[in-house]
Amino acid sequence: MIATTLYLIIYSISLLMLVSLGLAIIFGMMKVINLAHGEFMMLGAYACVLCVNAGAPLWLAFAAAALAVGLFGIVVERLIIRFLYGRIVDTLLATWGLSLFLVGLVTTVFGPQAWSISARFGNVSFGGMNFSAYTFVLIAISIGMVVVTWLIARLTTVGLIVRGTMQDATVASGLGVNRNLVYMGTFGYGAALAGLAGAVLVPITGASPSLGLFFVAKAFINVIIGGHLPLIGTIAASSLFGTIDGFVSYVWSSVVGEVSVLIVAVILLRLLPLGITGRLRSGL
Amino acid sequence: MIPEFSATAARPPKAWWWGVIALIALAMVMLPYYVDIALQLDLSIIFVFALLALSMGFLWGYAGILSFGQTIFFGLGGYAYAVLALNTGMTGLPFLGALLIPVAFSALLGYFMIYGRISDIYLSVTTLVVTLIFEKSIRSTSGPEYVIGSVRLNGQNGIPGVPGLTLPWLDGAPLSIEGVFYLTAGAMLLVYVALRLLLTTRFGRVIVGIRENERRMELLGYDTRLYKLGAFVLAGGIAALSGVLYALWGNFVAPEMFNLNQAAQVVIWVIVGGRSTLIGPIFGTGIVQYTSNWLGTVGVGQVTLVLGIVLMVFVLVFPRGLLPTIGDAFGYVRRRVAGRGAAR
Structure with missing residues (x-):
């Protein structure tokens, strides 16, 4: 029983990090709350389904979804956000x-029903309970996303420039940084993470026009409570809400879990x- | 908020304004004698939605609080009326109760958000999230164990058979279609006039002042949070009234009242009409509802697709909305004409 609760909590935390990291990065960097975040995830899910149906292996479909939605995000930034x-x-x-x-476009093109893929994953059992092996893939990808983002921000020159622009855009552009390029790239990166999140969810939920709606509420709460530092905020808020959500969902139901997170x-x-990170001056 | 987009503090209305209001009221009274029932029903629902748009337009345009969640109080009002009326068999008291419950909830929610001094954008997203969660919770109540009193909440399917309003002088018969028309038209007109007058009072001037510069109003000694909470609760009450009237209009409440499309539509009505006036949201509701009904009949598959484009275009191209843009165009032409006359 403890194992199950623990598993549910870790799963909830990972799911929250997965669906909100892209949103948090766009918000923290650019002070833009992207209300189309859920729909970016939905596009990623459809891209994944299309790739798998075309015969691509799942990991390639994930990469393709991230890339496609990232490019789409750059287009959106150029056409609207800028x-x-x-x-x-x-x-x-x-x-x-x-x-x-x-949502309207995807419903017109693909219809309102959910599209799913036939990917098989075995079950893992411990503590007398069966768990789908895929949830461990999801947890791994979610942690991987955070770690990779941290590495990029911390160790690469691009990350340094982005962090500098985030702290003070005026000074950064005075030092010769092309602010527009940084914003465009950041929005694209955030969108790519959303696309990847959507694709990773496909084996669980399938792809449907309302996919975004299922997760946006959680993602928005997470980002708002996380505050302006995307990585620390996301990890802290996900851990808090994931714990509450996982525990309450186990005891009552997932809707009660969501309501208690909101309260x-x-x-x-x-x-x-x-x-949570509102008082912190610098960081990630 | 950028000052040029915002509405100014209102002066007391002039005599001609009262004349126009009286004429409109007269037209509303006469209308059911001249038009058929279908049009009355269509107009009634536009009035109901116009009230919802007014609640948001007032809060956004005058108090500077952008609440995406007016649908919270709209849905809560509708559901409260349905549950209370079906449980008690009465309709008058449930009507009042259904206004009080959302008002109390808006005071609670508003307290946490406004007294927490969260920034505007956090408030917008929080209200949006609350309405999403309401929708999800109501949708999950399809099982027979979710009952309030003797009324099943029915999850996705909503509650059918919500009783119409009965008035003591009508021998207990529920309101007819004309009755609902009069009720909705009267409510909308009254709320419009009341808000217009409210803006000329001290309270109205203070909330406009807070929107312009909250810190300055605070230094002048006003408890700005109390005023903002007041405006938030007032708007919540108007949205609740709209929700109750919606339940009376359709004899039906459903989780769609809370959903994201409904919330988005309110925003679209207000932004299309123009948020810097009170008449703008009413006008916007009329024109958007009429257009989307028409789009539905000519067979444009996804109305949300068109609404999405409308919202993006208005934000990017006409952020002030139709009425102020038209007003500007007139003002420009008039100045040009006047300028030419002066040059001669």
Whole structure:
């Protein structure tokens, strides 16, 4: 029983990190809340299904989904977001419009039903319980995403430039950094992570126009409570909410889990209006 | 908020404004004698939605609080009325109760958000998340164990057979279609006039002042958080009224009242009409609802696809909305004409 609870908690934390890291990076870097985040995930899911149906192995489909959605994100940044920098509320509204548009478009093209793939994964049993082996793949990918993002930000020159722009865009551009390029790349990277998240969810949920809707609420809560530092914020908020969600879902149901996460989040907002990392000046 | 997009503090309405209101009221009274029932039903639902848009437009345009979750109070009002009316068999008291429950909830939610001093964008996203969670929770109540009193919540399917409003002087018969028309038209007109007058009072001026510069109002000695909470709760009440009227209009409540499309539509009504006026949201609701009904009948498959494009175009091209943009165009032409006259 302890094993099951622990497993559920770790799974919830990983799922939260998976679905919210892309959103957190775009928000932390650019102060843009991308309301089309869920739909970016949905596009990733469809890209994955199409690739697998075309005969590609699953890992290649994941990579293709991340790449495709990343490129799509760059297009969106060039066509919509770049006109709205500094107008936070307008980016929120425009990305909401984009989200409706994408749901409508995908429903028209692929129909409202869910598309699934026939990928088989065995079960693992321990502690007298059976667990789908795929959830361990999901946990691994989720942790991998965080670690890779951390490595890029910490160890590479690109990461250094991005972190500098994040701290002070004016100084960075005074030092010769092309701010537009950094924003474009960051938005693309965030979108790619969303696409990857959507693809990774395919073996569990399939791909459907409403895929984004299932996860956006959690992702938004996570990012808001996480605060302005994407990595630390995501890890901290995911751990907190994943624990609550996993535990409550085990005792009651997943909806009660989500409701209790929301209640804790609203109370936390009263105590920490800027999120968990709101007081931290620098970091990731 | 960028000052040029915002509405200014209102002066007391002039005599001609009262004349126009009286004329519109007269037209509403006469209308059911001249048009058929289908049009009355269509207009009633537009009035209901216009109330919802007014609640958001007031909060956004005048108080500077962008709440994406007016659908929380809309849905909560509708559900509260359905559950109370079906349980008690009465309709008058449940009507009041269904206004009080969402108002209390908006005070609670508003307290946590506004007294926490969270930034505007956090407030928007939080309200959005709350409405999403409401939808999800209601959807999960399809089992027979989810009952309030004697009413099953029915999850996805919603609650059918919500009783219509009965008035004591009508011998206990529920409101007819004309009755609902009068009720919705009257409610919308009254709320519009009340908000317009409210903006000329001290309270109205203070909330506009807070929107312009919260810190300055605070230094002038106003408890800005209390004023903002007041505006939030007032808007919640208006949205709840809209929700109750929706339940009365369709005799039906469903989780769709809370859903993201519904929330997005409210935003679209307000942004299309223009948030810097009170008439803008009403106008926007009319034009968007009419257009989407028309799109539905000509067979454009996905109306959300079109609505999404409309929202993006308005944010990028006409961020002030139709009415203020048209007003600007008129003002420009008038200045040009006047300028030419002066040059001569």
